[in-house]
Amino acid sequence: MPELPEVETVRRGLEIAMQGHLLQAVLQRRPDLRRPFPPFFVERLTGRRVMALERRAKYLILRLDEDLALLIHLGMSGRLLITRQDESPPGKHDHVIFDLDTGVRVVFHDPRRFGAMDLTSASLIGDHPLLRDIGPEPLDASFTVKSLAPRLMKRSSAIKIVLLDQTVIAGIGNIYASEALFRAGIAPDRAADELRPFEIAKLVPAIKQVLTEAVAAGGSSLRDHRQPNGELGYFQHGFKVYDREGQPCPGCTCRTGILRKIQGGRSTFYCASKQR
DNA sequence: CGGCAAACCTGCGAGC
């Protein structure tokens, strides 16, 4: 499902349901997702208290007591849903169930199983191999033209491809890469290292703006994404180009409208007139 | 190291 806004939406929902409470029972219903679960997954989690919920890029971090941290990635189709322990039995793709001491149940549901979970030391979380090389958070004040420009100057690939690289910027995925480039007026196949300073000066606020608006809307709900309370996000109504091939461009009067092309095996949506 | 294709999975809608 999930890019930064969707994962942040999940974080906020889980924070309300889980923070301060005990993991009374954990049920792991299959041996692996994309990779095997870590050894003694259930045993290490059972009885732990959830101290805090954080997000880094598209990862959720559950800080637990006893210096333990649970790292969760939702992959393409993962959801975390809040329900009650007395509700219907788990379904086919409900792979992990967290029962809290409050009667709340949190279900990890992931049909494609591209998701991932790992356990690690909470105090050394930044050193974890999955987090170690991730780039700056785009909504942090430290993400600026000055910090982004040198990173882009090292890359000759198309800017759309580079925006998806989590070591360059954290949390952008296929939707928000297209949306940010449209808002910045930059063509997706431009080489990253050939962008001019004034273009990077448009790109940075475009990224911040589209992500901020999407977080405020509870993310985008296309196929799988739900907020943890089951409600839909609604930023899909704010898309200007994503999944709008053939529709009129909302930014200009060109006759071609929104185009779709494949970059790195994935769809990019753009307007050839407004984006140069 | 950079760049690119393939692989990992299941489900759904379109077209025949």
Add this chain to the structure above:
DNA sequence: TGCTCGCAGGTTTGCC
């Protein structure tokens, strides 16, 4: 109705 094909908010791996 039922089949095949293409496509899907991601990341890792392996090869050049």
